[in-house]
Amino acid sequence: MGKNPITVAIAEVFEEMALAIETGTFSKKTRVGLTILGSEHGPEELVRGAELAQKQNPYIQVVVIGSGVETELETVAALDEKEAQAAMDDMLQNHTLDAAVTMHYNFPIGVSTVGRAITPVKGKEIYLATTTGMSAKERVTAMLKNTVYGIAVAKACEKADPTVGILNIDGARQVERALKKLKEGGYSINFAESSRSDGGIVMRGNDLLKGVPDIMVNDSLTGNVFMKVFSAYSTGGDYEAVGYGYGPGVGEDYDRIICIVSRASGAPVISGAIKFAADCAKGNLLEKAKAEFSAVKKAGWDNLIKSLSCTAMPVKKEEEAIPPPKKPVTDSFPGVEVMQLEDAVQVLWKANIYAECGMGCTGPIVMVAPEDKEKALELLKEKEYL
Numbered sequence: 001m002g003k004n005p006i007t008v009a010i011a012e013v014f015e016e017m018a019l020a021i022e023t024g025t026f027s028k029k030t031r032v033g034l035t036i037l038g039s040e041h042g043p044e045e046l047v048r049g050a051e052l053a054q055k056q057n058p059y060i061q062v063v064v065i066g067s068g069v070e071t072e073l074e075t076v077a078a079l080d081e082k083e084a085q086a087a088m089d090d091m092l093q094n095h096t097l098d099a100a101v102t103m104h105y106n107f108p109i110g111v112s113t114v115g116r117a118i119t120p121v122k123g124k125e126i127y128l129a130t131t132t133g134m135s136a137k138e139r140v141t142a143m144l145k146n147t148v149y150g151i152a153v154a155k156a157c158e159k160a161d162p163t164v165g166i167l168n169i170d171g172a173r174q175v176e177r178a179l180k181k182l183k184e185g186g187y188s189i190n191f192a193e194s195s196r197s198d199g200g201i202v203m204r205g206n207d208l209l210k211g212v213p214d215i216m217v218n219d220s221l222t223g224n225v226f227m228k229v230f231s232a233y234s235t236g237g238d239y240e241a242v243g244y245g246y247g248p249g250v251g252e253d254y255d256r257i258i259c260i261v262s263r264a265s266g267a268p269v270i271s272g273a274i275k276f277a278a279d280c281a282k283g284n285l286l287e288k289a290k291a292e293f294s295a296v297k298k299a300g301w302d303n304l305i306k307s308l309s310c311t312a313m314p315v316k317k318e319e320e321a322i323p324p325p326k327k328p329v330t331d332s333f334p335g336v337e338v339m340q341l342e343d344a345v346q347v348l349w350k351a352n353i354y355a356e357c358g359m360g361c362t363g364p365i366v367m368v369a370p371e372d373k374e375k376a377l378e379l380l381k382e383k384e385y386l
Contacts, residue, residue: 030099032277033065034274048270056271060278107133109359111135112359115245116245117244127214153250164190172202179201181300183299192214231269242269257281337364
């Protein structure tokens with residue numbers, strides 16, 4: 001027999017009252033959705049992580065989205081990954097979820113994820129800005145945005161004045177100069193100091209392993225590799241066992257909290273990712289991001305970004321086209337060079353095919369409606385974008 005809904009409701013009220021008395025916090029639970037289909041370890045592993053998260057963090061209520069596993073957790077039925085993510089998006093939009101955790105999500109250009117890892121030397125947490133997605137097509141601009149994204153996430157997770165370091169990769173010195181200009185313009189940024197004898201803002205591999213800065217700024221592909229290494233170095237790579245996952249997608253005007261995990265993420269990482277998502281929701285990440293962008297703009301951000309875009313390599317531009325009526329773009333294909341993404345979309349718009357730029361887990365993508373995919377693919381091959 002099923003449970004009496006009145007009995008369940010009364011039990012939930014008493015449970016919330018007990019939790020409030022225990023923690024001193026009289027507020028609703030933070031609802032975090034988790035899609036469970038598509039994992040290399042099966043949906044049972046993800047549900048195990050969800051149950052662990054809810055048990056260890058009584059202020060979190062996990063909503064499992066998928067099918068094939070029995071659990072006491074609240075469940076929303078979905079038969080495949082696409083259906084699960086559609087349900088997740090709907091619940092985020094109507095605010096029945098505060099945040100969500102999923103795999104292989106296509107963020108728009110301008111949005112990328114801030115990861116949260118545990119470094120092996122001292123077990124210190126570090127935020128990797130960023131780990132998936134693409135903040136901008138020009139590298140230095142992207143890393144500057146990654147810095148702002150990282151600071152917003154760290155502050156949402158109760159790091160009031162996080163330290164920032166820049167990984168020693170291509171573009172690091174330009175990013176350093178740009179950030180110093182913003183600081184001179186009045187933007188409050190707390191630079192870390194390398195542990196190496198020569199010090200400085202630019203971080204070495206030693207600093208990464210030690211977790212010297214609270215936030216390590218890098219490009220998203222490099223950050224993606226770091227996340228995989230930090231989470232699976234003890235297991236041989238097939239099972240991510242440590243950390244909080246690849247983190248929430250952040251953008252200046254992005255309107256939802258979606259945290260990413262890998263298909264190789266095990267239950268401990270799933271649990272960590274759910275907690276990370278809840279932390280971001282409780283800490284008002286969306287408002288934190290808006291506040292950081294407001295602050296950098298007062299310090300000369302727009303002129304700085306404009307100067308960087310002027311130095312980027314020019315590319316041949318298609319004539320501007322009027323976009324066709326907007327429709328859900330749930331299919332995609334990779335292979336278009338990132339500098340030509342917008343031009344490829346313009347080509348499709350001219351052919352009355354609605355399309356959008358995006359960034360998948362493996363790189364840049366063009367997103368189209370399922371019924372337009374075949375024609376779009378043929379057209380882009382004809383125009384030599386693919």
